[in-house]
Amino acid sequence: MEGRTAKHFKELTFFFIFLTLFLKPSYSYSQPGWLKEGDYAVYRFKHAYACNRSLVWGDSGWELMDLGEGYYRWEILKLEGNLATLKVTLSTGNGTKTVEVVINTETMDLVEDGKVWGKAWLWIDMTTLPAASNVNTAERNITLVASWLNETVKNPTVSRVHSMSKEGNLPLIKTGLGLIDLVVTVSANTNVTSLKLGNVIHGPVEGGIHLFWDYEAQCGLLVSGLYVDDILTQKFGVYYFEEMAKVGEVSYWMYLEDTNVDIGISKEGTDIVVLLKIYYPYILLGILAALLIITLVRSWRRTVV
């Protein structure tokens, strides 16, 4: 009798386990879990370039004019379902301009009156977009920028989560908050080969200018890179930025200066492990030099006395 009840209990528990599995709340759309109203991010750049449309220079070249340095900032004003209203600010030497755009947080489509007018990959969904860990990159059938110098940038390659220092032997990515090691890189080729920036001719670049940018691996927030999106191109008319990287760094046009999204680093506390990793050779050499000197001093004192 007891054995039978125990068996029934077992069946019942299995039944409930299966029930809870099926009743698990399932979302009809997948937006990043950290997304909430009030989130913002600020990106700092050196020189923004707007297109001087009346002066098309050469066959595939474009003439651009300098707008000066400044920042690019977005903030989530309202979040309804998978539609978010963003307040986007661009500040340059020519002044500050603010627009409000509606973005689909799942597909990153910019929507207006029910129509899609562009893309802005301000963040990526870390659960779906990066490549599988056994391959290095995967080609994704998505549009990166709908309109950049009269062309559509699409079908980018998306890398898996990779370490800048360990796998690439590259310096860590600098942000206003601290250093970032694990990133996902999105890159795409364009057909634009040459540009005229003020009086300087840039190019011709063989195979077209290569756009790429990095997302940090915790939330999928954009951190650095050669980044453009349709808010920049279509709302502000900005197409190009000046290179900010110093010698030995990976090139970037803009970098993350500040955010309230929890990406694992903050302005208040720097990560001691990262600092140790960077300064480890110097610390090691210092300790060893101290050891050498201490033993020498001890032996000399002994022989003198």
Added chain:
Amino acid sequence: MKSLILLKWELASLFRLKVILPLTAFMFFTSQLGAGIGGSTSVGNNQELLSMFLARFLGWMGSDSVSGLYLALAFFSAILVSTCLASELESGILKFYVSLPTSRLKIFAIKFLAEFIMVFSIGLSAIYYLMFMKAPGDFLGLLAVSPFYVLQPCISLALATLFTFAVSMYFSVNSRRAWHASLYSLITLYSFYSVRQIAPGAQWFLPPYTFALGMSEMTSVLYTTLFSVLLICLSCYIFVRKLEVS
């Protein structure tokens, strides 16, 4: 003649099964622990170019295996040098050596030379065994085609041994007890090995990998060699002038 007898004594005290067997075993094991060389090059059907390329690859592989062999080098130089200097000082055998009618400089040089010959020859045999096994049929032909590349591991191993010996000599001469000396030199030499795990960007500028010639920075090889020569000179000075043997 006198120094030859001293060298013979020193070698006789070193060449014992207790020393040789673990030394050989660890040298052969750790020679497999190189960082590994990747990449591929297509050279087509040009036979001469192919053999040059093979020789270069073989030389690089030998130099690279020094970075693994470094573990055994560090361990055995720390043990052997501290037994030959600090431990003999403790037990009083060094007093007998010093009382012989030879200069202290000669004694120091002979002790250094005997240990260097032993460690270097066994390490070299381990590396060349590894290289020979990669291309058993072509090894002698490759040596004839480009001796520079095939003999390159000799230089790397000599520099690596010089470095580990310099550090161990320094601590043996300066420490009061033998186990202090071997512990200090082990800590110093092994801590360089951890750089690869923690700061991989800096590994090519610091000892175990500077000796992988052809891949590391030439200036860092120079600095490391200069450092080891200076350290050996300093420990030689301390041994000859300052050390009280009682």
